[in-house]
Amino acid sequence: MTNFIPIFPLGVVVYPGENLNLHIFEPRYKQLINECKDNNKPFGIPAVINNRVSELGTLVSIQEVSKTYDNGEMDIKTTGVEIFRVLETISTIPEKLYSGAIVNYPENVEDKGNRELMQKVVLAVKNLHELLKIKKDFNKPDEALISYDIAHHAGLSLEEEYELLGLFQELQRQEYLKRHLNKVLPIIAEMEHLKERVKLNGHFKNLSGLDLEI
Template identity: 30%
Template sequence: MEKTEKIAIFPLGLVLLPNMILPLHIFEERYKEMISDCIKNKTNFGIVYYSGNDFHKSGCIASTVSIIKEYEDGRIEIVTEGKERFKITKIYNEKSYMEADIEYFDDQYELDGEAINLAKVEGLKLLQEIMKIYNENFDFSLVDHLNPKTVSFLIAANGGFTMEEKQFFLETINTKERIEKGVKSLQIIIDRLRVSKGIEKIIQSNGYLPKKHD
């Protein structure tokens, strides 16, 4: 039987993924009450993607890892971390904020471990390449020991993906499918970044292409 639970729900215009760090500035009255209740009761809440037209039923648990600042008017700045994924089974509107019964879900067990590990290595290489394009340094020895599922969400959290793509990654229960799609999409993002950087260099050189030397 699936593990079920009743939790507070926070609809947002973004997708929270497992292990993802998300700072939040809470200012709306009902969500100030929600966060206050969660902190007081030491409970987590769920974040679901709301695009304005579509309210998704699959989301991710947000755990408050630190309180940055509390204001006199009740506003609060917190840092959250994505945990388990869930599906909403029933919605309650008994409080100022939404609550829901949820069922947790996870990736299915996969037999083709070698293919998944190869995709994981390729994904980390592409993430490193993106860092180089942005002239950012990151010690990938800190993450190369991570399991493929964790790496697949690390790839999915990349800023180059749309919210719809991130929602797909969230809902996918096949690690191999998620990581392979992530790798394929990362390559497209890198190609676009290279073109963008090339155009930027041309603009910085007053629009003149570099001359070829014989």
């Protein structure tokens, strides 16, 4: 299916099912949000990477306008719906301040993938958080988590998050996260070990002499 959607380019990657809170302050996006809210229509958030609007993005629906300020600014809650691919950007739309795009929607498999693999990925993310001294509640039982639920919490760069957005099989996304975590966990663990060694440096140490035969 191909259709036209208003777009709100942002320097973030949004995944299907993700809840995203936004503060709306620019006139063009205040107009976009008001029109989408009044007409119960979604809008698209294509990822901006290296100051360029990327080909892929995520359609989001407005769940709630949490607050409207006297100057028309808004706090809104949105939820990611599905991934789109930009076919053509429409920079100028009559009587509109915002831009739009002609998009289609790649087939995206959002099944459970390999549950055993996913549990290993979840455990690896928890190990990462423990090393970084981060506490994170995913608000879901471990067995219900999928790649989109934890991708933002696996230490991916923006570019890597975008690469994952372009994988349209859950098993592919799980494998991508596994490879990433297998790469970064030893590095983080070594950094923590080094930090502990640096902390000890210069302090008196109570060390027992070794009974060596010399």
